[in-house]
Amino acid sequence: MKSQQVLAYALGMAERKSDRTRAAILAAARERFGADGYERATIRAIAADAAIDPAMVMRYYGNKEKLFAAAAEFDLRLPDFDGVPREEVGEAMVRHFLTRWEGDDTLRALLRAAVTNEVAAERMRQLFASQLAPTLRELAVDAPAVRAGLVASQALGLALCRYILEIGPIAKLSHDEVVAWLGPTLTRYLTAPLPTQA
Amino acid sequence: MKSQQVLAYALGMAERKSDRTRAAILAAARERFGADGYERATIRAIAADAAIDPAMVMRYYGNKEKLFAAAAEFDLRLPDFDGVPREEVGEAMVRHFLTRWEGDDTLRALLRAAVTNEVAAERMRQLFASQLAPTLRELAVDAPAVRAGLVASQALGLALCRYILEIGPIAKLSHDEVVAWLGPTLTRYLTAPLPTQA
DNA sequence: AGCATTTATCAACGCTTGTTGACTTTTACC
DNA sequence: GGTAAAAGTCAACAAGCGTTGATAAATGCT
Numbered sequence: 302m303k304s305q306q307v308l309a310y311a312l313g314m315a316e317r318k319s320d321r322t323r324a325a326i327l328a329a330a331r332e333r334f335g336a337d338g339y340e341r342a343t344i345r346a347i348a349a350d351a352a353i354d355p356a357m358v359m360r361y362y363g364n365k366e367k368l369f370a371a372a373a374e375f376d377l378r379l380p381d382f383d384g385v386p387r388e389e390v391g392e393a394m395v396r397h398f399l400t401r402w403e404g405d406d407t408l409r410a411l412l413r414a415a416v417t418n419e420v421a422a423e424r425m426r427q428l429f430a431s432q433l434a435p436t437l438r439e440l441a442v443d444a445p446a447v448r449a450g451l452v453a454s455q456a457l458g459l460a461l462c463r464y465i466l467e468i469g470p471i472a473k474l475s476h477d478e479v480v481a482w483l484g485p486t487l488t489r490y491l492t493a494p495l496p497t498q499a
Numbered sequence: 500m501k502s503q504q505v506l507a508y509a510l511g512m513a514e515r516k517s518d519r520t521r522a523a524i525l526a527a528a529r530e531r532f533g534a535d536g537y538e539r540a541t542i543r544a545i546a547a548d549a550a551i552d553p554a555m556v557m558r559y560y561g562n563k564e565k566l567f568a569a570a571a572e573f574d575l576r577l578p579d580f581d582g583v584p585r586e587e588v589g590e591a592m593v594r595h596f597l598t599r600w601e602g603d604d605t606l607r608a609l610l611r612a613a614v615t616n617e618v619a620a621e622r623m624r625q626l627f628a629s630q631l632a633p634t635l636r637e638l639a640v641d642a643p644a645v646r647a648g649l650v651a652s653q654a655l656g657l658a659l660c661r662y663i664l665e666i667g668p669i670a671k672l673s674h675d676e677v678v679a680w681l682g683p684t685l686t687r688y689l690t691a692p693l694p695t696q697a
Numbered sequence: 698a699g700c701a702t703t704t705a706t707c708a709a710c711g712c713t714t715g716t717t718g719a720c721t722t723t724t725a726c727c
Numbered sequence: 728g729g730t731a732a733a734a735g736t737c738a739a740c741a742a743g744c745g746t747t748g749a750t751a752a753a754t755g756c757t
Contacts, residue, residue: 322704337615338536338538338614338615340539340615341538341615343743343744343745344746345744345745353705353706354707355745355746356705356706356707356746356747357704357705357706359745359746360704360705364745364746365745365746412614413615415663415664416536416610416611416614416659416663416664417536417538417539417611417614422663422665425664425666426665426666426667429666446667446668447668447669447672449668450660450666450667450669450672451680453656453660453666454653454657454659454660454661454666454669454681455652455653455656455684456656457656457659457660457664458651458654458655458656458657459656461655461656462648462651462652463652465613465620466613466614466620466623466624466655467624468624468627468648468651468652469624469644469648470648471645471648471649471652474645474648478694482649482694485687486653486684486687489683489684490680496675496679517733517734520734520735541714541715542715542716543714543715551735552735552737553715553716554716554717554718554735554736555734557717558734558735562715562716563714563715563716
């Protein structure tokens with residue numbers, strides 16, 4: 302690499318031509334992984350979508366597993382719920398999840414892959430363990446891991462039925478209807494006292 | 500086929516040797532589809548599990564898709580909830596789901612496959628449309644399709660987190676704990692008035 | 698213009714997959 | 728025992744996969 306080029310890049314003054322290719326690959330990968338799952342999404346198809354040669358994918362991402370790892374990078378971007386009344390936390394959370402799911406293909410890709418790919422499953426587990434549970438800890442409730450799991454079960458169940466399986470009655474619900482139905486559920490999972498054990 | 504043999508089979512007096520093989524294939528198929536999903540479960544692996552030749556699978560089931568169709572045949576066996584108080588319907592349903600999920604590998608196979616295979620997804624949709632919604636119709640509530648969808652979203656979400664992703668906090672819950680948490684949710688989905696539309 | 702580095706292309710590899718057809722063994726009846 | 732049907736074995740196929748290495752084109756600096 303030439304010295305002036307290096308300097309320019311270090312100062313963030315330019316972008317390489319290859320950056321466009323990398324981004325195109327990543328976008329195509331997310332789309333394919335999201336639509337087809339890990340094993341049916343082929344590198345050849347991803348490359349075709351990005352209008353490049355399959356060898357470029359290997360050049361930039363090493364192998365399929367690493368490509369998926371890059372494509373499945375995701376931040377839930379959970380906001381602070383400090384200003385939200387305790388009885389409405391669930392509603393706010395459902396609303397946030399809906400926009401986050403529909404914003405890009407990453408979560409769909411992650412979920413579809415996680416069902417048949419162990420690496421993706423581990424990623425999914427860590428997503429909730431490292432992003433959801435800590436937020437609940439801030440909300441000062443007990444057993445944050447269990448509550449995070451319960452929230453995940455309903456949130457992922459909704460996503461599964463709505464975006465993956467496309468079960469008619471669920472897929473057709475408006476955002477407001479989903480919030481009205483699932484909000485109280487999440488609120489209860491977040492704030493209700495732990496059930497007395499048998 | 501010889502005439503006496505035919506007579507014996509027609510009278511249900513005997514079973515062919517091939518019936519054992521067919522059953523072994525089906526059991527192995529359910530296990531593999533449940534553990535690996537549709538595309539990663541290979542006919543060769545299924546045949547190896549059943550200790551037979553891969554060609555036998557084709558002989559008895561035609562092709563992979565038909566094998567899956569046979570392996571994914573499932574009856575939810577929902578009981579009548581007539582004798583159950585309206586506030587406890589959810590609990591009873593959750594308990595039933597738990598035992599049904601853990602009873603055999605079929606549901607796990609169906610769910611894992613449905614995420615990446617359109618035929619399996621359609622099967623899953625019909626499972627709920629033809630077995631869950633009608634039961635709700637008997638319970639005399641309105642909008643049975645939507646309520647069935649909501650129940651499905653929480654039931655499948657639980658199954659996903661507990662049996663597929665194996666998210667620790669959810670997988671470790673006892674039956675009673677799951678019932679205590681999810682029961683009221685399902686009860687509300689089944690009996691609460693529809694939310695007022697915006 | 699000349700040259701070195703980056704970017705892209707191409708053809709091929711080794712492997713696994715679903716599936717097939719020819720062949721052999723076992724079974725059950727006359 | 729002989730024989731026809733059923734059950735099982737074997738080797739091979741065409742296709743698709745991830746991946747690789749040699750090679751060509753494009754780029755940007757001196």
